[in-house]
Amino acid sequence: MKRNDPLEVARKIVEKHFPTCQGALLAGSVVRNEATKTSDLDIVIFDSQLEASYRESLKEFGWPVEIFVHNLISYKSFFKSDCERARPSLPQMVSEGIILKEGGFIEGIKKEAQELLDKGPEEWSEETIRMKRYFITDTLDDFIGCSQRAEELFIANALADLLSEFILRTNRKWIGTSKWNVRLLKRYDEKLADAFVEALDLFYREGDKHPIIQFVEDTLKPYGGRLFEGFSIGKKKEKWQQ
Known part of the structure; x- marks a missing residue:
């Protein structure tokens, strides 16, 4: 109508x-x-x-x-x-x-x-980037190790959101939700956005995780790669007296 x-x-x-x-x-x-x-x-x-x-x-x-x-x-x-x-x-x-x-x-x-x-938005601090690397790594590990199709789908969605945010914010671009993620990624770098969508689509259609895993690793590499061991939030440094 x-x-x-x-x-x-x-x-x-x-x-x-x-x-x-x-x-x-x-x-x-x-x-x-x-x-x-x-x-x-x-x-x-x-x-x-x-x-x-x-x-x-x-x-x-x-x-x-x-x-x-x-x-x-x-x-x-x-x-x-x-x-x-x-x-x-x-x-x-x-x-x-x-x-x-x-x-x-x-x-x-x-x-x-x-x-x-x-x-544009405020630049992320090194501490924030480090924290985001950890959360992406943790989610990626869940994705790699998961063997339940239903759980894999939801983990892939979470990973896509985390990675979209990371790409845009580390380049001082605005972020969004839902359809705005891909729109903003395309505004920033259409070739990169297409590669991201292709990797996700291949997983959803055929269950092939490797393109997503590689895309995540390529994205994190300039910032130090995956992060797990040695990461800490909120731990206070002990003051030792002589």
Whole structure:
């Protein structure tokens, strides 16, 4: 069934539910020309009268809708927390969003969001890289040693998530979840992303673990390879007196 024009629908939703707001944006897959038959509308609202931010889901005019409502201060804490976890959901929505209603400040917030995206996430410390190497090694060992197909599938999924994060964060790139993992990997290095997908696909189709194992080892090699022996978290150094 053909759905109504997303931009027209988004404007109607703002007029219906947020008539006094000072600003509104339409974001998400529809503005990136990536919408599918199950895509929803992401709408960001700015309302200076709002005491606290909130998120709401509804269905209007044939579309599922996700609404993210902020006042003129609350969005800043979301920008900050999103960037700290290296998943800039709100900055991305604001930056890419099509303006539905402009109260004289939306362009400024969009610029603020884009500057955060351009800056990229904070660089991982050597300690963090070492910790991530250990967790990837531990999961890889589980994967190699496992002989139960059902368990192998779930371990492979966990390994894919850990490795996607490692590749992106060690190169100071933003991370995501689910479909965004492969999208962000392709933005960073399409050839590498294709090799990763091919290794996973071969395992899922034929049960061949070797391409994944090799891909993991090639990824960790520049950072010292697998890590298990000697790794420690939280151990306090003893102070010996003469």
